Amino acid sequence: MATHAPYQLDLDNQKRNVFVTQLHDRDDEEDITAFPVVKESGDKLIETGINTLQKTLLLKKEVEVDKVNAQLEAKRYEFKQRMETCSHRQIQVQKKQQQMKDRVSKFEKFIQENEAKRRRAIQKYQQEVKLREQKAIEFSSLHDQLQHYKNRLRKLEAKAKAYKIYEEYLQGVIDAMPEDYLPTSEDKVKGLMMRHRTLSESNKGLVANLDDISDELECCRKELELLTEEHQKHHLSDTSQLSQLQGKKEEVKDCNEQMEQNFQMNKGEMRKKRTETGIIFMAIDNIYDKCKKSTDPVLGKADWDTKLNRIRDYLHEREGVVNFVNDTSSSASGSASFDGMRGRSYSKSNLKVTGR
Structure with a gap:
């Protein structure tokens, strides 16, 4: 392992503290801090230091105030100078504006x-x-x-x-192609193309017509099938109705034959009844001729109801007259009854004659 160098502390050269006891200068005065020699006591020294500090501060403030006042005066003077300069410039600007207005008006x-x-x-x-x-x-x-x-x-x-x-x-x-196939013209190619166009359009028309005819033929075929079916249905219904009508015809024929036989059997009786009916009609005509008035209209032979009504009215009138006469007088009633008897006998005789 490598060995490290030991740590070292580098310090600046210290100034020496020396009390000032000598008045002459020293060569090493720059490196010496001088401390004044104090001969006063401690309490007096403290009191003197406090007073000195207050006075010093007051003097500093007064100096600062004087400096501020001086600066204020300088600023006021500078502001006054600037205001004068501004007023002078304003006057010049107004003059220039007036000149410009004059120029503009001119x-x-x-x-x-x-x-x-x-x-x-x-x-x-x-x-x-x-x-x-x-x-x-x-x-x-x-x-x-x-x-x-x-x-x-x-x-x-x-x-x-x-x-x-x-x-x-x-x-x-x-x-x-032959010479006479196309019309004589300058451009035969164009004529041939026109001929082809005409034939093509004709072919298209014929094809379209053929399609239309085919469609119509198909429609007609369908209609024919429908009509055939309807005809068969009608034929069946008509056949059934014909068979029913033939049956009814046979029934009616049998009924007619039966009625004809009955008519032949009842022919004599019918003749007798017809004779009696004719006699009755003749009697009604005779009685009507006796009962009608001269003002009554002439009636035909078929107006039997009118004739019978006229006979009924006549009988009512006669009956009313008889009742009226019976109520008026008794003597007249006898004669009236006699006349009535004669009238009734006369009417009966007429009825008998008519019946004969």
Whole structure:
């Protein structure tokens, strides 16, 4: 292991403390701290030191106050000088402002003209700027159109170069075709293309028409199937109804035959009843002729209800007259009863005659 050097303490040269007892100078006075020799007692020395300290502080404060006052006076003088300078400058500025106002009032017309020129120049500048922007936009659009047309020209040239083969082919077709097949024109290739376009459009129209006809045929076929089914259904229903009607016909025929047989059997009785009915109708006509008035209208043979009503009214009238006569007088009642008996006998005789 390595050995370390021992620690050392370096100190500065100490000053020697020497009491000042000699008045002459010494050579080593710089390195000596001098202590004054005090001959007074301790308490007196303390009292003297305190008084000396207060007086010293007071003197220091007075000195500081004098310095501050002197500085204050200097600042006041400096401020006064500055204020005078400022007032002088303010007066000069006011004079300059007045001069400027005079100049402005003198050259106001010139300034207005310059302002008008400036405004016109600004307006012209703005118009020129707008015109320049418009021209720039037009230039850019025209440049874009030019580029577009150049690109289109290149594409068309490429297409023309690619379609050159087809042109040669069409020219060969024209040479191989008869002379009268195409109309006489300067450009036979264009005529051939128009002919092809016409035939192509005709073919498309025919194909479309064929599709439409096929669709219509399919619809008609479906309608025919539906109509056939409906016809079969109606045929079945009609057949069933016909069978029912035939059954009813047979029943009606049997019923008619039965009724005809009954009619033949009851023919004599019906003739007898018809005769009796005719006699009754003739009796009603005879009685009506006796009961009707001269003012009554002429009735037909079929108005049996009206005739019977007229006979009933006549009998009611006669009955009322009889009752009235019976109530008036007894003598008249005898004669009236006699007349009534005669009338009744007369009516009975008429009925008998009519019955005969």
